[in-house]
Amino acid sequence: MTQKSPSADIRAALTDISPMIAGAIPFAMVFGSIAAQKGLSPLEAVLMSATVYAGAAQFIAVDIWSNPVPVLTIVLTTLLVNLRHVLMGAALVPHLEPLRPWQRYYFVSIHTDESWAVALKRAQTKGLSPTYIMAMTLPFYVQWPLATLVGAVIGNQVGDPARFGFDFVFTAVFIALVTGFWKAQRQTAVIAVSVIAALITREFIPGVWYIFIGGVAGTVTGALLWKPSVDDAGEAT
């Protein structure tokens, strides 16, 4: 265990999360703007960002929003869109040991694609500390409802995030993280199968099933490629 100062953890957390914040703010503003066009009040839009706090699900919800509000459809769609978090939460298990139980459930309850990926990257190199988790998640949480409010109030004047490449920030971050995983573990087959499964699924199944199915396909590939080794002799039968 290396000794880490809290201020160094805070600096690292803010450095790691700031590109994600830059990428997320334009989308929160677009969400606020679309929600306003669909007839949601700024309060309702902000409340959704603060309580649901899941970009993809919120965009799809306001997309199918109509009058009367199809409550059941919206809730079930949200469930499907967010199924990937079941897998993502499972992947956090080995890394949250340094945290107290409430801190673990705090992070698990609030994790997003972005903060999950940032935490995993940190866990691989330095391990996770409570300070790092707090300093990384709080600013990323706060920006979402705040930028939603701005978007809901200024409405149609919100520009297209694609104009300055903001829409690509998220993709670039995830590509860089996958490349990092590949450098560390050479899981070429896992990544290749995930790509192929995701592409095929998106071609044939509407919605965001490609994330879940692509993720499961890669995970199963990792399990199938496993071979008992000397290290596992204690567990293998």
Place this chain on the structure above:
Amino acid sequence: MSLDPITLVANLGMALVTWLTRITGYTVMRRFNPGGRLRAAMEALPPAILTAIIAPYALTTGPAEVIASALTILTALRFPVLAAIVVGTGSVVVLRMFLG
């Protein structure tokens, strides 16, 4: 500032199911002590799901995104994540100007 009751119900329903997806995987898997094959699966999970999230967008949106993705990978192989983000987003803006 209006708050419609039906909207509130839909909103709270969304929040509840989202929270359940977030905590379920962690809560269930914590009870196991994965070894062997299950451990290999858990190690493959993060790159698998990260890849599945972005692969269709990176590969099927257009030539600008494909080239920018390749440049992002090449940068990330040698430099920190931040450099890869700068190269990726910078190149996608330039490439879109030329490739549409």
